[in-house]
Amino acid sequence: xxxxxxxxxxxxxxxxxxxxxxxxxxxxxxxxxxxxxxxxxxxxxxxxxxxxxxxxxxxxxxxxxxxxxxxxxxxxxxxxxxxxxxxxxxxxxxxxxxxxxxxxxxxxxxxxxxxxxxxxxxxxxxxxxxxxxxxxxxxxxxxxxxxxxxxxxxxxxxxxxxxxxxxxxxxxxxxxxxxxxxxxxxxxxxxxxxxxxxxxxxxxxxxxxxxxxxxxxxxxxxxxxxxxxxxxxxxxxxxxxxxxxxxxxxxxxxxxxxxxxxxxxxxxxxxxxxxxxxxxxxxxxxxxxxxxxxxxxxxxxxxxxxxxxxxxxxxxxxxxxxxxxxxxxxxxxxxxxxxxxxxxxxxxxxxxxxxxxxxxxxxxxxxxxxxxxxxxxxxxxxxxxxxxxxxxxxxxxxxxxxxxxxxxxxxxxxxxxxxxxxxxxxxxxxxxxxxxxxxxxxxxxxxxxxxxxxxxxxxxxxxxxxxxxxxxxxx
Amino acid sequence: xxxxxxxxxxxxxxxxxxxxxxxxxxxxxxxxxxxxxxxxxxxxxxxxxxxxxxxxxxxxxxxxxxxxxxxxxxxxxxxxxxxxxxxxxxxxxxxxxxxxxxxxxxxxxxxxxxxxxxxxxxxxxxxxxxxxxxxxxxxxxxxxxxxxxxxxxxxxxxxxxxxxxxxxxxxxxxxxxxxxxxxxxxxxxxxxxxxxxxxxxxxxxxxxxxxxxxxxxxxxxxxxxxxxxxxxxxxxxxxxxxxxxxxxxxxxxxxxxxxxxxxxxxxxxxxxxxxxxxxxxxxxxxxxxxxxxxxxxxxxxxxxxxxxxxxxxxxxxxxxxxxxxxxxxxxxxxxxxxxxxxxxxxxxxxxxxxxxxxxx
Numbered sequence: 076x077x078x079x080x081x082x083x084x085x086x087x088x089x090x091x092x093x094x095x096x097x098x099x100x101x102x103x104x105x106x107x108x109x110x111x112x113x114x115x116x117x118x119x120x121x122x123x124x125x126x127x128x129x130x131x132x133x134x135x136x137x138x139x140x141x142x143x144x145x146x147x148x149x150x151x152x153x154x155x156x157x158x159x160x161x162x163x164x165x166x167x168x169x170x171x172x173x174x175x176x177x178x179x180x181x182x183x184x185x186x187x188x189x190x191x192x193x194x195x196x197x198x199x200x201x202x203x204x205x206x207x208x209x210x211x212x213x214x215x216x217x218x219x220x221x222x223x224x225x226x227x228x229x230x231x232x233x234x235x236x237x238x239x240x241x242x243x244x245x246x247x248x249x250x251x252x253x254x255x256x257x258x259x260x261x262x263x264x265x266x267x268x269x270x271x272x273x274x275x276x277x278x279x280x281x282x283x284x285x286x287x288x289x290x291x292x293x294x295x296x297x298x299x300x301x302x303x304x305x306x307x308x309x310x311x312x313x314x315x316x317x318x319x320x321x322x323x324x325x326x327x328x329x330x331x332x333x334x335x336x337x338x339x340x341x342x343x344x345x346x347x348x349x350x351x352x353x354x355x356x357x358x359x360x361x362x363x364x365x366x367x368x369x370x371x372x373x374x375x376x377x378x379x380x381x382x383x384x385x386x387x388x389x390x391x392x393x394x395x396x397x398x399x400x401x402x403x404x405x406x407x408x409x410x411x412x413x414x415x416x417x418x419x420x421x422x423x424x425x426x427x428x429x430x431x432x433x434x435x436x437x438x439x440x441x442x443x444x445x446x447x448x449x450x451x452x453x454x455x456x457x458x459x460x461x462x463x464x465x466x467x468x469x470x471x472x473x474x475x476x477x478x479x480x481x482x483x484x485x486x487x488x489x490x491x492x493x494x495x496x497x498x499x500x501x502x503x504x505x506x507x508x509x510x511x512x513x514x515x516x517x518x519x520x521x522x523x524x525x526x527x528x529x530x531x532x533x534x535x536x537x538x539x540x541x542x543x544x545x546x547x548x549x550x
Numbered sequence: 551x552x553x554x555x556x557x558x559x560x561x562x563x564x565x566x567x568x569x570x571x572x573x574x575x576x577x578x579x580x581x582x583x584x585x586x587x588x589x590x591x592x593x594x595x596x597x598x599x600x601x602x603x604x605x606x607x608x609x610x611x612x613x614x615x616x617x618x619x620x621x622x623x624x625x626x627x628x629x630x631x632x633x634x635x636x637x638x639x640x641x642x643x644x645x646x647x648x649x650x651x652x653x654x655x656x657x658x659x660x661x662x663x664x665x666x667x668x669x670x671x672x673x674x675x676x677x678x679x680x681x682x683x684x685x686x687x688x689x690x691x692x693x694x695x696x697x698x699x700x701x702x703x704x705x706x707x708x709x710x711x712x713x714x715x716x717x718x719x720x721x722x723x724x725x726x727x728x729x730x731x732x733x734x735x736x737x738x739x740x741x742x743x744x745x746x747x748x749x750x751x752x753x754x755x756x757x758x759x760x761x762x763x764x765x766x767x768x769x770x771x772x773x774x775x776x777x778x779x780x781x782x783x784x785x786x787x788x789x790x791x792x793x794x795x796x797x798x799x800x801x802x803x804x805x806x807x808x809x810x811x812x813x814x815x816x817x818x819x820x821x822x823x824x825x826x827x828x829x830x831x832x833x834x835x836x837x838x839x840x841x842x843x844x845x846x847x848x849x850x851x852x853x854x855x856x857x858x859x860x861x862x863x864x865x866x867x868x869x870x871x872x873x874x875x876x877x878x879x880x881x882x883x884x885x886x887x888x889x890x891x892x893x894x895x896x897x898x899x900x901x902x903x904x905x906x907x908x909x910x
Contacts, residue, residue, distance in 0.1 A: 139658040144630040147852040148609075149662040152602045154856035156595050161790075164594055187589050216592040259875045264864045342600060403590035407597035415711050426707045 165219040165268050166406060167248075169204075169300065171241060171292065172277025173229035176307040181275075181362035182222050184375060184386060185398055186211060189364065190222060199227025202240045206269075221269065229288055238292040245271055245299045249421040270418060272409045273336070273401060274300040277307040278357060282316045284323045293333045299417055301336035301409050303401065304328070309359035309392055310377060310384045317359055324357055338400055339408050352400050358393035361386055606665035608715045609855065610654075610696075612747075613670065614689065614739070615724025616677040619754035624722075624811035625670050627824060627835060628847055632813075633657050633670050647675035650688045671718060677735055686739045693718050693747050697870040719862045720783070720850065721747045724754040725771065725806060729763050732774045740780045746866055748783040748858055750850070751775075756808030756841050757826060757833050764808050771806055784854070788861055801849060807842040810835055 170178040174197050183190055190209065206223040223244070228237055248270045255266050276293060278285065296302055304324065306312070312320060328335060335356065338349035363386050367376040375386040386394050401409075430450065613621040622634035633655070654671045671692070676685055696717045703713045721743060725736055740749055751771070756764060775782060782805060784798040812835050815822045824835040835843050850858070 138656075139660070140629075140631045140633060142630050142659055142661060146628070146630050146659070146661060147847065148607070148659075148666055148855065149664045150852050151607050151664055151666065151855060152599045154853070155602050156599055158856050158860065159598060160595065164591075185589070211589075211591060213589060213591040216595060218591050218594075259872050261868070342604060344600060398590065403593040404597070406591075406594045407601055411601070419709070419711075423707050 160215055160217075163217040163219060165221070166410065167221040167223065167269060167271050167273075169223045169225075169241075169245070169271045169274040170277065171225050171228060171274060171296075172307060173279060174199075174227065176277040176279060177362050178224055178275075178277055178307075180364060181277075181305075181307070181360060183364045184362040184394070185402070186220065197227075197230050199230055201231065202226070202228050202237045204240060204244045219267070223271065234288050237288060238295045241292070242295055242299065245296070246421065249299075249418055250425075252418065253422055253425060270413055271300050272406075272413045274302045275401075276302055276304045278304055278324065280306055280308050280311045280320075280359075282312050282320050284320075285327050290327065290331055290333070293328070293335070294331060297334040298420065301412055301417070302333075303336050303397075304357035305393075305397060306357050306359040308361065310361045312359070321355075321357060321359070336409070336412070338405055345404055348404065349400075352396060355393060355396055358397045358400075360394045360397055361392040362394070603663055603665075605712070606667060608667045608669070609859070610669040610671065610716060610718050610720075611850075612673065612689075612693075612718045612721040613724070614673050614676055614721055615754060616726060617674060619724040619726060620811050621672065621722075621724055621754075623813060624724075624752075624754070624809060624843075626813040627811040627843065628850070629657075629659065629668060631657070631659065633659075633668060634672065648679075650675040650685055652688060652692045669716070682735055685735075686742055690742065690746065693721075693743075694870065697867055698874070700867065701871055701874060715863075717862055717867060718747050720858050721749050723749055723751045725751055727753055727755050727758050727767070727808075729759055729767050731770045737774065737778055737780070740775070740782065741778055744780050744782055746870070748785075748861055748866070749780075750783050750846070751806040752846060753806050753808040755810065757810045759808065768804075768806060768808070783858065783861075785861070788865065804842065804845060807846040807849075809843045809846055810841040811843070 168182070170182065172178050179190065186209075188209070188211065190207065203226045204223050205226050206221055208219060208221045211218045211220055225241060228241075231237065252266075252268065252270055255261055255263065274296060276289070276296075278289060293302055293304070306317075306320065306324075309317065338345075338353050340346040340350050340353075361377060361384050363375050363377045363384075365375070365377070366373040367378050367383055367385075368374075369376065369383065369385065374388075377384045377386075385391050389395050611625075613625060615621050625634040626632055651674055652671060653674065654669055656667060656669045659666050659668055673689060676689070679685070700713060700715065700717055703709055723736070723740060723743075725732065740751065743749055753759070753764070753767065753771075759767060781787070784801055786798075786802075789795040789798055810826060810833055812824050812826045812833075814824070814826075816825045816827050816832050817823075818825065818832055818834060823832075823837075826833045826835070834840050838844050
């Protein structure tokens with residue numbers, strides 16, 4: 076049946092087209108070489124040919140084709156590398172550890188340069204992160220190295236929130252990248268990636284076990300960044316104590332479920348060395364930028380009265396291993412893990428938090444766009460509703476105030492009326508009094524005139540009477 | 551099979567000192583011996599190379615041209631294997647389709663440890679009808695669909711580690727060797743498509759032109775392209791620096807390449823070479839005195855492949871993405887982010903306070 080179907084390929088072409096999903100008209104069939112006689116066609120957009128054949132390395136999808144000569148695309152890795160060289164690389168390391176554990180010195184030793192800075196004081200109120208970017212160049216490779224230091228870690232009396240600023244910092248870098256990635260007009264090509272690729276966690280060389288601050292911090296960081304724990308200032312620990320210390324640390328990490336970065340063992344070229352190194356974690360390092368003459372060479376070392384600790388001597392410390400793993404073998408893998416695992420996790424959480432989903436339970440996956448549209452409409456609707464609400468409230472308040480004012484006005488009027496009335500009453504009273512006073516005055520005047528008249532009359536009569544009286548007397 | 555050394559002409563010579571291999575302890579390298587100043591940063595090149603080899607590469611080439619111009623043969627010649635549709639169709643009859651079809655075939659090829667997934671997209675039926683109006687539309691739709699697919703995957707919340715790249719990196723346009731000038735169909739097609747994809751025009755079946763005819767034809771074509779504002783690969787505006795420009799200028803003076811394809815070998819001067827045998831001589835495909843196939847191959851595969859892919863992903867795809875996201879946004883200004891509503895969560899509080907209603 077299959078063969079007959081395929082032989083009529085030319086005729087069925089048009090009808091198949093109508094069945095196919097509109098995007099790509101994809102009809103692939105091929106005679107299997109070496110005479111298997113098996114035809115297989117799968118009609119699905121975008122490849123996926125199931126081909127069982129004698130050809131080597133068949134990827135799921137395409138068929139393997141032997142080349143009859145030198146084509147030349149083996150220069151592809153070179154082209155890719157050239158492009159990267161022209162573009163430059165960037166690498167960001169975060170150093171977490173208590174003050175005084177030799178973080179800056181170790182960075183100096185690792186990269187063979189004197190980075191900035193004086194040692195920090197112990198009296199910082201909180202944990203801050205200071206980041207510095209340097210441009211290094213070695214042969215033709217330009218590296219933009221960013222070293223982030225935790226300042227004041229472990230110095231406070233209450234260390235509960237120490238890890239928070241670190242987590243925040245890491246999240247901010249992810250956020251910046253996410254924002255850039257989601258921009259409409261974006262320039263990912265020339266974007267300076269500030270995401271932390273590796274976190275070196277400095278463990279104090281107590282010789283016993285991890286501090287609880289260490290455990291808590293590492294637990295919070297392990298899902299956000301590649302953690303490489305190292306034992307700092309390890310020249311303070313003797314060899315035997317060191318092995319016990321390392322075992323204790325690893326077991327504590329395992330029992331607390333802290334996921335530290337494992338060097339990848341899937342690529343054969345480096346699988347072996349990576350696997351060995353995984354067993355040496357955490358690395359016990361010593362950093363030094365001073366050089367001491369040993370034999371006839373100048374080596375980086377720390378000189379004590381009882382001997383000299385050579386930094387690059389494998390018997391003395393694991394510095395070489397750290398440099399090997401961090402820079403020379405796994406730098407690219409660290410960057411890739413950061414991008415594909417930690418950043419993706421952050422992105423997924425962030426987007427889900429904002430309410431996006433990938434698939435609708437019914438049918439096809441939502442696109443971010445549709446969700447965005449829906450959200451936008453929702454947002455606009457809410458905005459309008461709030462506007463309405465505000466407007467209503469405003470109107471109501473105005474009404475209230477108006478009523479209040481009217482009340483006050485009325486009151487004032489009343490008061491005015493009352494006062495007026497009072498005033499009038501007073502006035503009336505006063506007038507009454509005045510009137511009575513006037514009356515009195517008038518009465519008095521009348522009496523006075525009457526009295527005067529009487530007096531004048533009486534005087535006249537009195538004159539006569541006095542005369543009469545005088546006469547009588549004279550008599 | 552004569553193996554061609556990498557043509558140095560187009561290759562930007564970066565003085566790359568071979569990266570020193572990482573000092574693997576336990577391999578008898580004395581630790582720290584003379585290695586003071588060597589940090590090992592350049593070992594990242596080796597790491598990148600390893601990663602690239604492990605991942606493999608992808609390349610999607612589209613061939614467009616009228617039927618009979620030797621598209622499939624050229625593909626086979628380029629990749630020295632039967633990669634084209636023709637080779638897979640066993641039916642002897644050749645049918646010119648009624649409408650343009652788009653057929654895409656993928657192959658896995660490997661050379662010296664480098665694996666590549668090559669997809670050849672064929673467009674039978676282009677320019678073959680009597681009325682060829684809008685024959686570029688299915689092609690443009692296909693290209694945009696690939697961009698769309700990539701965009702959808704990129705926008706997903708749960709997305710794959712490596713988004714499968716099916717975007718068309720390069721479109722080889724076959725110009726029939728008339729010797730006069732570009733036809734209106736050619737101009738129309740190239741004008742529209744040069745905006746969305748890298749176009750590499752080639753003069754097909756160039757063995758019908760003498761050298762003088764070839765040169766004058768090329769000159770005419772170049773002028774016409776310039777006059778119509780068609781920017782073919784390598785585009786002038788994407789030259790990164792002076793070196794680039796120098797190399798690309800040389801290429802620009804040679805396009806369109808006059809090519810001859812063949813997948814049959816003949817004996818010439820004691821060597822077996824790919825060629826076309828005629829009564830008056832044998833045309834050696836890989837001889838630059840005969841045709842410019844070698845230049846095309848070097849450009850496409852040996853020197854500029856990464857650059858072609860980069861331009862597709864960082865320029866053409868971005869242009870599509872901006873346009874697409876702006877359409878659904880309705881925003882005229884492309885500066886807005888896709889997610890405008892971070893403040894959605896902060897919406898509840900500050901509005902009331904800012905209203906100043908309290909102050910009444």
